Amino acid sequence: MAPPGMLPPAPPRREPHVPWWQRDGVISRVLAVAGVAVTLIGVVMLLVLAAQAGFFGPVPRVVSGAVFSAVLVGAGVRVVGKAGGRVGGIALAATGIAGVYLDVVAVTAVYHWLHPVLGLAVALAVAAGGVGLAMRWKSQPLAVLVVLGAALLAPFVTTELVLLGFLIVLQLACVPVQFGRDWPFLHIVRTVPAVLATLVSIAIALIETLDHGRELWLLVASIAIALVGASGTVLVVRRRAGDIVATLAFAISTTPMLAVVALFDRRIAALVAAAHAVVLLSLAATAVTPKMRALTKIPGHTAIAAAVAGSFALLEACVGATSTQTLPIATLLVALGFLGVAGQLRSSAVAGLGLAFALIGGLAFAATATPERLASPRLAEQHLSISTTLAAVIGLAVVAVAVWTVRRLAGTPKGGAEESILWIAASGAALYLVTAAIVAVGAATGAADGFVVGHSIATIVWMAAATAALLYGLRNLARSAAIAKVALGSGLLVTTAALAKLFLFDLATLDGLIRVAAFLVVGILLLLTGTRYARAFAEAGGSGGASPGGTEARSGADPAAE
Incomplete structure (x- = not known):
């Protein structure tokens, strides 16, 4: 009870629940986004569908689209400074800038009035102007709407290979923005369209029989996406070490390079994958020691993403450069290297990669030296060779290093149940490898x-x-x-x-x-x-x-x- 003469405290006042559609700015934002989408679709219809129907001439279509877009940008600049005009101004400016970008795509890819190199340069200037205006207004929605609108509707203007160039230009133009602004959505929308378009083009190339030149251009596009993604992410995370979305965008940007090797023969694919692996694993290696982390300022999550992507590329190189008999040798050697580094540095992430390669190598070895082949003289002489013995010897080294690494990382108590299980598993693997090695030598002698x-x-x-x-x-x-x-x-x-x-x-x-x-x-x-x-x-x-x-x-x- 309250003391005499004092009133009890008033209960806390509960704010009335407001439905989402009545909250300040929600409906205006929804209407603005819808307006951007519908208007840009109209611009695409003017540039493409009108041409297909024969309405107007090429010059009136292009000029009217450019003038209309410029008017929208001017209206947005005029409206944004007025009371309550920010949402409308951003929508108008984003629509206009994206419309100009689509106009440049049409002039380059549909009407061929500009050489592709010049067209890409003009598109870069337009995109840079759009994101520059977004930085000036401190508006992530403006940058996102410009990039997303141009990226989603550009495929309706052209499906030629030059489309990938225009999408990569959008990815490149947004990189400087990320230095001064922490805009996570922009990371995704600048990366995903170029990646998806390239992956679709690669899939089509795998299905259809295309000329060699198109395959090379897809490789160039994949390299460009990976370079822009990696360089942009590294420059960003050095300033903001906690930017996880930048690392996610970097990981996404590596996927076309991992897929494009399927278009080439084994030798070229192995070289491309090996070069990709060297770059990614070199980036990951910059964070393996505290001294190197302090020097390069690459955070751990970016290094892990680079290591995982680099490991996939390294696996592709191993598969492309080896045969069925020698694949276990290559993968087990990689596992040996990863596990040795993991034990020395006490790195669980590197140990995970090493164990993954050890598992792949073990499965490849088991597919070559099956129990049936080890038990049959005829099958052993047909399928087992000195390469089987070499793979088994390397496998024994992997087992030994894996036990050492796991004990250093886990700190298993001596004589404990965990250590007993570890030694039992290692003993079983070692027995199989020893048997395969010796039987393979005997069978290989003839x-x-x-x-x-x-x-x-x-x-x-x-x-x-x-x-x-x-x-x-x-x-x-x-x-x-x-x-x-x-x-x-x-x-x-x-x-x-x-x-x-x-x-x-x-x-x-x-x-x-x-x-x-x-x-x-x-x-x-x-x-x-x-x-x-x-x-x-x-x-x-x-x-x-x-x-x-x-x-x-x-x-x-x-x-x-x-």
């Missing part, structure tokens, strides 16, 4: 018993690796129970796999002295490991050491009995 010798050696290598893991675990039994647990667990799993292969595959496939040698070597290794295993636990129990499970072994206890 010897009658090369396949069976390869499988015999593979089984022995499996058991040798298991023995090494077990001995390493036993050596660390007293010093680190966590390390011992992981090593012994991995070793026992590999031992089980080696024995399963020995009895389920080798016994039925191998013959003669080769089978005898496999059984003898595996048996000796098992005896050696078993003896060392029992002695290690006896010593650990006698000294009160820790068992792999983390509990202290009882003195004189038999680990097998436990």
Whole structure:
């Protein structure tokens, strides 16, 4: 209760809910945008449809369109300074400037009164004047309406290849605006039209049989879009590091370059993709260290976008420059490089790219060295070669570096469940790669018993690796129970796999002295490991050491009995 003599505080006053259509300026803006659209459609009809119907002559059509657009711009300049005239003035000026731009497109592409180079230069001047007026009025809607109106209606004036040039001019003319103004919508509307038009043109070129010159012009247009997008974004984000939309526009601008390589043969496509990858990955590399980030001022989100786009380009280069047999080698080498850098710099983003390439390389390798081919002498001799062995060796290096990188990034506790899962997955991949490498060598020799010798050696290598893991675990039994647990667990799993292969595959496939040698070597290794295993636990129990499970072994206890 309020103290005597004081009134209770009045409840807060609730503002009455106003429907959206009654809010200040909403209807006027909707009507203005509709007016811009309808008027520009009328300008297009004057320039194109009237020509198709034979109304008037070319000169009256062009002159009337230019005069009409100039009158609209003048009316907008006159109206914008009056009370309540800003919305109308912006709409009138945007309609007029876009109309002049469409007039230039028609003069260049339809009537051919201007050479394309001169026409593009005049269009650049018109677009620059429009965005300059938008900067003077501090109006993002004016710039957006000018660019969007011209970009959406220009394809109705012409569908020739020069259309891409006019759309790229719009993209270029807006770049200086972004330095002084944080206008995110302008980033998108200046980039998307040129990108979409180029992608559609590329798709049409893939379907139809076009001349070589048109393909080259599409490549030039794609390069221009990528250069304008990259340079504009870099210059903007150096001033405003938090401009995510600029990075999004940059990522969009890279897509035509990724698509245009499909128009060329494998060699040229690989060269174009490789050059694109070098540029993008070089841009991404500017942010890998704090010193380089401070020098270049490229924010992390822009570097990540460049790295992802560059990785796609690098994958295209790998596919274009290799065959089915050598594709795993190329992709696994890229994965090895990415993972090595990621581990050194502790970069999760680079590690993600490396793991993606490792997955692609692993799938490509599995498609070449399938389990069926590894199990059949005839298929192995037909499809496996030294390149398979080389890919497998590189794959083993990728597995080792991937484990090192993941442990550095994740900080998995030694002996924890996460580390156990990591080592189990790595062991499984390594066993498959080792088997493929050795069998491929045996099959590639062309010897009658090369396949069976390869499988015999593979089984022995499996058991040798298991023995090494077990001995390493036993050596660390007293010093680190966590390390011992992981090593012994991995070793026992590999031992089980080696024995399963020995009895389920080798016994039925191998013959003669080769089978005898496999059984003898595996048996000796098992005896050696078993003896060392029992002695290690006896010593650990006698000294009160820790068992792999983390509990202290009882003195004189038999680990097998436990």
